[in-house]
Amino acid sequence: MDRRKTLKLMVAGSAATGLVLTGCESPKTSSDAGQSKVDLENDLGYGRTxxxxVRDKALVKESFFSDHDLATITVLxxxxxxADGDHPSASNAGVVEFIDFMALDRPTFQVPLSGGLRWLDHESSVRFNKVFKDASADxxxxxxxxxxxxEDAKPEMSQGVKFFSTMRDLVLTGYFTSKPGLEDLGxxxxxxxVWDGVPQEVLDKHNLAYDEKTLKECVDQSxxxxxxxxxxxxx
Amino acid sequence: MFQIKEQAKKYDVLIVGSGAGGGMSAQILAEAGLKVALLEAGPNFDPADPETQTQMKWPYESPRRGASTDTRSFGDFDMAYGGWQINGEPYTRKGNSEFDWFRSRMVGGRTNHWGRISLRFGPLDFKRKDHDGKGDNWPIGYDDVAPYYDRVDKMVGVYGTRENIPNEPDGYFLPPPKPRLHEMYLKKDLKKIGIPVIAARKSVLTKKLNNKRGVCFYCQQCNRTCTAYADFSSSSVLVQPALETGNVDLYVNAMVREVLTDDNGKATGVSYVDRVEMKEYSVKAKVVVLAASACSSARILLNSKSEKYPNGLANSSGLVGKYLHDSTGASRSAILPHLMDRIRYNEDGVRGIHVYTPWWLNDKKDLDFTRGYHIEYGGGMNVPLYGFGMGMEKKNGLVPGPDGKKKKAGGYGLDLKEDVKRFWGAGIGFAGRGESIPQKDNYCEIDPNVVDKYGIPVLRFNYNWTDDEINQAKHMQDTFEEIIHTMGGIPMGEKPGKESNYGLEAPGRIIHEVGTTRMGHNSKDSVTNSFGQTHDVDNLFVMDGGVFVSQADKNPTWTILALAMRSSEYLIDELKKMSI
Incomplete structure (x- = not known):
């Protein structure tokens, strides 16, 4: 990790520590809790203590990965x-920013991800004399x-397999929780x-029907x- | 200088804790015209406040897409301020024993996020010792509590169906929502193996109960608490109406240190630390009610030491903190291939279950464990949150693709994206929730070496499961596998075996911990009488899960509510009679 990133992390870390000392969990701004210097305006859009x-606002301003690593993550x-005809690629759905955030939010990701990226660059350099992001698409x-x-990978690839599975997890979660991803999923x-049961065409497809007892007992939504x-x- | 400031106002009753027990007590006492101080360790909270709202937010509004954090153990949108750990408020464990303790610091406590599964205990559940010889009977039976269950049903609201099953008493139910697709399959398929599937019983309003609360609009987010007050949270359903009487003063961020007593050994009030100001206060009242949660109330009693009560208050039995017990829990999941490639529609429904399986083997004598469990089912086309799509390499090699051929597990590209879409809504989950046998040797006590940041000595837990619970978990796993097989499903992962206690969760994980101030006939066998009144101090009551003699396989909240109502009315009568 370069010096610039280390400093950034230290800043994020100290903000979090300062909060522990005040120990204030009130969801409302409290003026007498020694936090006058901390901006507690909630611009995140959902309820936060x-x-x-304090923690989230610090994290969203930070970046864990280097520009090089971010570029590699984008390619991966x-x-x-x-992208397909109707939907953007993962990177255009905000997945890279999500992965960068998660590395800060859950520090246990940091070594596996930055180390995995390094593994990938090493593998690519040995094979093609280029780092992964500069290698050709093929x-x-x-x-x-x-x-x-x-299940098919060679044993000597096991660390790479582990890294790719973690990336696949994060990319799928990041994409399908994004706005375009939710639309893509349907x-x-x-x-x-007003939930009034499984649609008739679905019941028909599965050869199922609500029996009379169920219909009588369940809520008449009218x-x-x-x-x-x-x-x-x-x- | 260390100074304790006394609040000027003196109250009839002081209640510690604003969750299910404290909220009910505040409401009943305030309605009766008593002057009440309600102390809550966390901040004020109103489910309808847009400032704190997480309901109806989109996954992408959270930078972590709803993932859990140290401050939101059940995810970024979950409505519990606290979790398995709270900064500056540790707890410890004795030796190698396990116990995890979930606390929520806010008005309404854990009721703001709970599962809303609202089951009455049955006649057997109060008298299990008569049936199987283990544990202890309650000093009261179902008939003593039934009238209060009836009133809680009508006051708070619960949906369900009248089934006439002997140990699963019916109630005044609102009509349930219709089953979802996987729940239709459960109803159909489990008939073949004799496992009942009936409508769930949950405190969610499927019809109007009164003009103050809205009706469920089926967002599946009860755990984020309901801005329309269409589910039971103590904050909206009990504390607010209590405050509206004008008879209740709410003290927030009030972390209670101890119950104060006079020379005669009577309770006179409590002292507390204001968590924001970090200053010490005391409040005086004629009667003190502890409803801080089973373990927190035990902690307060054990910390309330004086010359007269060197082992803590109301503890002549030595049983405060003892007989701590939680529900058992074990789970499994599967893929139902015939639920792949689903037609899309909004299947959110009510949070969690529309149907469940009550314990069905009360009469079976040849089981190698003693008490029963119920089964909760998960499934459906749920909102993607953090974790969605993860582990595809463990799924997409298991079933044939649209071309009928099995493919290599894992992969990438548009083909992988298609797999995720195909599998959405094809998963089904099984969670057993069972009854454990309370043990005197499972307990919480005061750690002699550790204090929290307020200087209050903390709890230390000692808890070990017995063969009864472990064998019960084994039965759960066997049942889940039988169900999966019957439904034509593909079980996920390895079946948990002996080495993991068959997937039995650590004690505390189900968050049904009760029993630490058990009720009984006298101070030899118990801490309180059947009204939660402590045997030793007649103006000191406990009205949370601490008074349970045994936790059935039913979730405890409905019984906490019914008992708190019963105890509060007893308390009113005693005050009228001037006998306390």
């Missing part, structure tokens, strides 16, 4: 999930093919709605806004 705000991410794929299939939830009346209810 003060402790979380787009090999794992390239050369990159030649290496990826050796580490992308755990996710239709996270909106207020009455959902009526106040429950137990007057005829027998235990």
């Amino acid at each position: 003060d402790e979380e705000l 991410a787009d090999i794992i999930l390239p 050369q990159q794929i030649a290496i990826v093919d050796d580490i992308a299939y755990p 996710f239709m939830g996270n909106v207020p709605n 009455t959902r806004n009526e106040i429950m009346d137990w007057s005829d209810y027998k235990l």
Whole structure:
């Protein structure tokens, strides 16, 4: 890790430590907690405690990886999930920024990822006399093919396989939790709605039907806004 | 100078903790016109406050996509301020024993994020010793608690169906939501092997209960607490109405150090540390109610030492902290190949289960374990959060591709992307939640060497499972495998074996810890009477899970609520009679 990054990490680390001392978990800004210098405006868009705000705001400003490593991650991410007709590549869906954030958020990623990138550059240099990101597309794929299939990979590739599996995990999670990734998946939830059972075409496809008992017992959604009346209810 | 500032106002009742027990007690006592001080160790919290809201946020609004952190153990959107560890508030373990303790510091406590599974204990559950000879009976039976369960149902709201199963008492249920696709398969397939699947029982409003609370809008995010108050959180459902009576003063960030007593040994109030100001205060009341959670209430009692009570308050039995027990838990997952390539629709529904399996083998005598478990099922086309798509190399080599041929596990490219889409909604999960046998040797005590940052001595845990729980977990794993086989599924991972206690979770992990101030007939066998009144100090009560003699395989919250209601009304009567 270069000196610039080390300094950045130290800054992030000290911000987090300072917070521990004040120990304030109030979700609201508290003026008397010795935090007047810390900006507690929540611009993250979802509920955070003060402790979380301070940490997250510091992390999102930081970068863990060097420019070289970020470029390599971009190449790998787009090999794992390239663009298709309707949807962007992983890097264009924000996956590289996500992986960079996770390396700061979960320090246990730092050595496996930066070490894995180094392993990749070493492997590429030995084979092609170029670091991975500067190798040709065919050369990159030649290496990826050796580490992308755990059950078929040669034993001497095992560390590369492990690294690629971690990258695949992060790229898939990063992509499918992004806005375009959710659309690509066909996710239709996270909106207020009225659940009234599995759609008929799906039931038909699976040769299933709600039996009469279930239909009678389950909520009649046309009455959902009526106040429950137990007057005829027998235990 | 170290100074304890006394709050000027004196109360009828002081309640420590604003979760299920404390919230219920505050509501009942305030409605009756008593002046109440409600102390909460965390900040104020209102599920409807947009400032703190995480409900209905998108995965990408979190830079970590909802992953867990040290401050949100169950993910970035989960509504619990605390977790398995809290900065500056350690706990310790004795020897090699395991116990994990989940705390949530906020008004409403852990009810803001809990699973909302709301099961009544059955007649057997109060008298298990009569049935199997192990543990102890409760001093009360189902009939004593049933009227309170009835009232909790109507007051708080729970959906379910009347099934007339002997040890799974029915209640005043709201109608349940319809099963999802994988739940339809469970209902159909498990009939073949005699495992019942019935509507879940959860405190989520599928119909209106009153004009103050909204109706469920099916976002599957009860763990983020409901801005429409359509699920049970003590903050919105109990504490707010209690405050609206005008009879309750809420003290937030009030970390209670000890219960104060006078020369006669009566409780006079508590002292606490303001967690923000780091200053010491005391509040006085005629009656003190501890509802800080089983272990926190035990900790307060054990730390309330005086000349008269050298072993801690209300502890002449020596049982405060003893008989700590949690539910057992073990799990497994599988892929259902016939649920691949699903037609897309919004399948969020209610958070978690629409159906479940109650314990079905009460009458089977040849099992090599004593108590039962229920099964909760996971599945569906859920929102992708951190972790989604991970481990594809363990899945995509298991089933034929669209061309009918098996492919190499792992991979990359558009083919891999297609695999992720094919597998979405094809997974199914099984979680057993069982009853353990309370043991005197499983306990929390005060660590002689460690204090938290407020200078309060912390808890040290000692807990070991017995063969009863381990063999029960084995039965869970065998059952899960039988279910997976029956459904035509592909089990994921290796079946947990003996070396891992069959996947039995460490004690504490199910967050149903109870029993540390057990109720009973006298101070030889118990800490409180059946109303949570301590045998030793008549104006000191416990109204949380601490009073449980045994935790059935049912989740504890509904029973905590019913008992807190019962105890609070007893307390009102005693005050009227001037007998405390």
